Amino acid sequence: MVTSLYVLELEPGEHKHAKWYVGITKNVEQRMSDHYGNSMVKWVSQNEVVDYIVVGEWNRTQARQYEDDLTALLMHEYGWRTTRGGSWTDPYRPGIPDRNFSDVSGELIRALADTDHEGLLRLVEKYPLFSYRNSVTDGRVDHDLKVYEDTKESAEEAHDVLENRIGADFHEYDVREAIFIAGMYNLDQAEELLRQWSADGELKGKDSDSEITLE
Known part of the structure; x- marks a missing residue:
């Protein structure tokens, strides 16, 4: 019943x-x-x-x-x-x-x-x-991403900033994908980071000269 x-x-x-x-x-x-x-x-x-x-x-x-x-x-x-x-x-x-x-x-x-x-x-x-899905994993495929600890910390900070701006809770999958897509629309900055990392011989994450300020 x-x-x-x-x-x-x-x-x-x-x-x-x-x-x-x-x-x-x-x-x-x-x-x-x-x-x-x-x-x-x-x-x-x-x-x-x-x-x-x-x-x-x-x-x-x-x-x-x-x-x-x-x-x-x-x-x-x-x-x-x-x-x-x-x-x-x-x-x-x-x-x-x-x-x-x-x-x-x-x-x-x-x-x-x-x-x-x-x-x-x-x-x-x-x-x-x-409103259009039953769970956060609906329609998503596995996409493994390994990052350095400082990048992980920046992502968590960005998550908090975005939730505060919008005034709602978002699953980490949603925030991560939104940032991922936004990055693909800003390839100039991605190129700058890759060139800098290549020149320096190491990945510097958020401590690099191209650090993104979260507000």
Whole structure:
């Protein structure tokens, strides 16, 4: 039997920042009847249900994973005081789950897009790369690349800089490929580095005269 992933849109009651509750169920009609009545979920009963959105149907294991993923996504986007669900149901538990969304499932993002709900579409807009793939390895082939330690450190720094500029998490595969492609569009600089390395008789990586400044 399939399990449905759903989101309740809430009007703040006891918790003035309340906005969302994320859950799963095998019977949407019965579950909504419970929520709109005398809900056993404290977060729901202490606030007012305005609407509900069924995000999609999966097997129970996958639905439970997406329940946690979506709860964490909403907390990160709207603030931890706005959302409960999945593994975070305690109304008084503070803090945002320590999660990295660089490998969030494209299947979940596409399902959120299909809801056409303004509040959920904000998540789709924030993670556009994942709307067309199920995993970060989809369509990719192995391309081994050995680098020196200082180059590796520069790549990690560049990763952080790019995420800060864009305001979203990206998998290292995505960042690495973006930098790789950008490099192919800047062959003059690659040529300069190769000529310098040839003249010096060694690879100097980020400590060379052609060091790239990351901002």
